[in-house]
Ligand SMILES: CC(=O)SCCNC(=O)CCNC(=O)[C@H](O)C(C)(C)COP(=O)(O)OP(=O)(O)OC[C@H]1O[C@@H](n2cnc3c(N)ncnc32)[C@H](O)[C@@H]1OP(=O)(O)O
């Protein structure tokens with residue numbers, strides 16, 4: 493069940509803009525133990541929400557590695573998102589109208605500061621494990637830089653120290669699609685739908701890999717010249733997001749992702765990362781074109797007590813959401829045996845354990 497925390501004082505963003513009385517939507521699973529040392533904090537990625545048991549099945553939930561029977565699991569919906577935390581959908585108290593596209597720029601550092609504030613309000617001090625993938629990993633990295641002493645362990649999946657020029661280019665291209673829709677930000681029925689659908693379809697290409705499409709969307713009939721399976725997949729992925737996500741929130745969060753830079757005002761990424769003290773498990777995906785392994789290698793080079801694991805997956809970037817068997821096993825080892833992490837050892841994990849079936853439909857003819 494999603495809970496709502498109303499913070500009755502202003503929250504000032506990195507830009508200097510203030511959110512007068514923000515609300516945080518959050519979920520918790522399990523029970524805080526008497527020693528208060530069993531907290532696992534999960535940071536969600538771009539379009540997910542605080543119900544991490546729902547969007548990370550196979551990893552979070554009873555019987556899985558992130559098990560509410562052992563841990564007190566917390567996930568907070570990020571500022572600007574569609575799922576209950578203060579966002580473009582909220583009423584701006586200064587105007588009495590929805591913020592919409594006027595919602596202020598929120599940096600990944602702001603998300604981390606906001607999570608810290610929520611943790612304080614919930615009476616959570618030390619956190620046993622802070623974890624997140626993609627944009628969630630960016631927020632987790634920020635929080636680990638801001639409050640290194642708060643965390644026993646850190647797990648960063650498919651993420652980076654600074655959002656890349658390539659990533660920003662993908663995001664700007666999506667925002668161009670959103671802006672090209674004249675209904676964006678208006679009161680028209682289905683305002684922003686066409687733009688959001690196009691933007692999500694572009695994003696999905698960056699979340700998958702050539703092999704993902706080849707395996708799942710290759711046209712079964714050799715003689716077709718139109719109406720391709722891959723085309724309807726793109727359209728459907730756009731529509732699927734439209735059904736659950738607000739275009740102004742998507743616009744806001746994509747700008748937010750672009751701001752990510754752990755080294756900003758800290759003398760660069762190397763200096764920022766070297767301040768992280770928690771033993772850190774870094775998980776990379778060998779087919780991730782959006783957050784390629786070089787980016788996780790950099791994290792691992794500068795975080796002192798880190799271990800890099802490179803997973804094989806045909807799924808691409810979104811493998812961090814679906815390869816839960818492999819991730820669960822790596823994390824179980826990490827949670828149970830962190831004393832054996834050798835700061836000088838960077839292992840490559842090369843066992844192929846895709847959680848998905850990539851059988852190619854009708855692929856006997858080529
Ligand atoms: C309220 C909520 O929904 S909470 C938020 C849930 N989402 C999140 O948390 C965000 C994180 N999750 C994700 O990004 C995604 O769910 C992922 C990456 C984990 C998996 O993506 P999916 O879209 O589920 O998987 P995949 O890429 O295999 O596509 C499967 C879907 O495409 C459909 N599909 C597959 N091929 C085609 C095709 N050629 N044409 C049309 N549709 C197709 C399937 O029928 C299926 O539809 P369904 O989702 O309605 O069942």
Ligand SMILES: N[C@@H](CCO)C(=O)O
Nearest residue numbers: 537538539540626627
């Ligand atoms: N598929 C993810 C984005 C990639 O991090 C999401 O929709 O949140």
